[in-house]
Amino acid sequence: ELSSRVTHDLRNPLNSLKMAIEILKTKKPEMIKENQEYFDMMQHAVLRMNHQIDEVLGFIKKSPPKRANVKFSEIISKSLESFQFPKNIKISVSENDGMIWCDKNQLQNVIVNLISNSIHAIGKKDGKIIINFQKEKKFDKITVEDNGDGIPDDSLDAIFEPLFTTKQTGTGLGLVSCKNTVEAHKGEISAKNLPTGGVIFTILLPKADVE
Ligand SMILES: Nc1ncnc2c1ncn2[C@@H]1O[C@H](COP(=O)(O)OP(=O)(O)O)[C@@H](O)[C@H]1O
Numbered sequence: 001e002l003s004s005r006v007t008h009d010l011r012n013p014l015n016s017l018k019m020a021i022e023i024l025k026t027k028k029p030e031m032i033k034e035n036q037e038y039f040d041m042m043q044h045a046v047l048r049m050n051h052q053i054d055e056v057l058g059f060i061k062k063s064p065p066k067r068a069n070v071k072f073s074e075i076i077s078k079s080l081e082s083f084q085f086p087k088n089i090k091i092s093v094s095e096n097d098g099m100i101w102c103d104k105n106q107l108q109n110v111i112v113n114l115i116s117n118s119i120h121a122i123g124k125k126d127g128k129i130i131i132n133f134q135k136e137k138k139f140d141k142i143t144v145e146d147n148g149d150g151i152p153d154d155s156l157d158a159i160f161e162p163l164f165t166t167k168q169t170g171t172g173l174g175l176v177s178c179k180n181t182v183e184a185h186k187g188e189i190s191a192k193n194l195p196t197g198g199v200i201f202t203i204l205l206p207k208a209d210v211e
């Protein structure tokens with residue numbers, strides 16, 4: 001299978017590189033100190049490549065969701081584990097909790113994608129990311145909101161297209177993967193600019209008893 005080959009062929013050499021940097025750190029600390037910025041560049045590049053691989057794989061791998069009832073708060077806390085939040089960004093998660101009928105890993109990936117886009121959109125300003133959860137009649141509603149730069153109105157239709165990116169190192173695969181996942185759950189995802197600046201993404205997932 002293509003995706004497992006990509007994983008194997010790209011991740012293994014990347015891991016070797018990462019390990020080699022770690023070994024140098026312990027064996028040659030003075031050398032690292034003298035060349036700190038170059039080592040930082042290397043480490044940053046490794047992280048970025050891992051991230052790109054994740055996005056490409058997330059797009060290629062379209063397995064049907066294996067659904068179960070999962071707690072909203074659990075999905076969010078797992079998603080947040082994969083970030084080191086910059087100090088300028090505050091994150092707030094709704095106290096509202098409840099069960100969602102979904103594939104836990106797949107929905108986690110969606111949330112991670114949205115949060116990483118928000119972090120990017122906020123950049124170095126002081127910013128906040130607000131994650132909300134609401135049970136509605138037929139749907140469970142999750143929103144991810146930020147006060148970043150927002151999306152130019154003429155791009156709003158394009159952001160869910162494969163390969164659409166405004167970032168120098170973007171893949172343009174994050175949101176299309178989110179959309180694929182949500183639609184595989186028979187749900188909907190949409191984006192809206194906020195009057196105050198920033199964007200709100202809304203995910204609607206059908207409740208278990210709706211199907
Ligand atoms: N929270 C956001 N705020 C502003 N723009 C966004 C946000 N999320 C996505 N976008 C826009 O949508 C584009 C596509 O996002 P995505 O599919 O995740 O690809 P990538 O992150 O690799 O660019 C981004 O390049 C950006 O222009």
Ligand SMILES: [Mg+2]
Binds near residue numbers: 117175
């Ligand atoms: Mg993205």
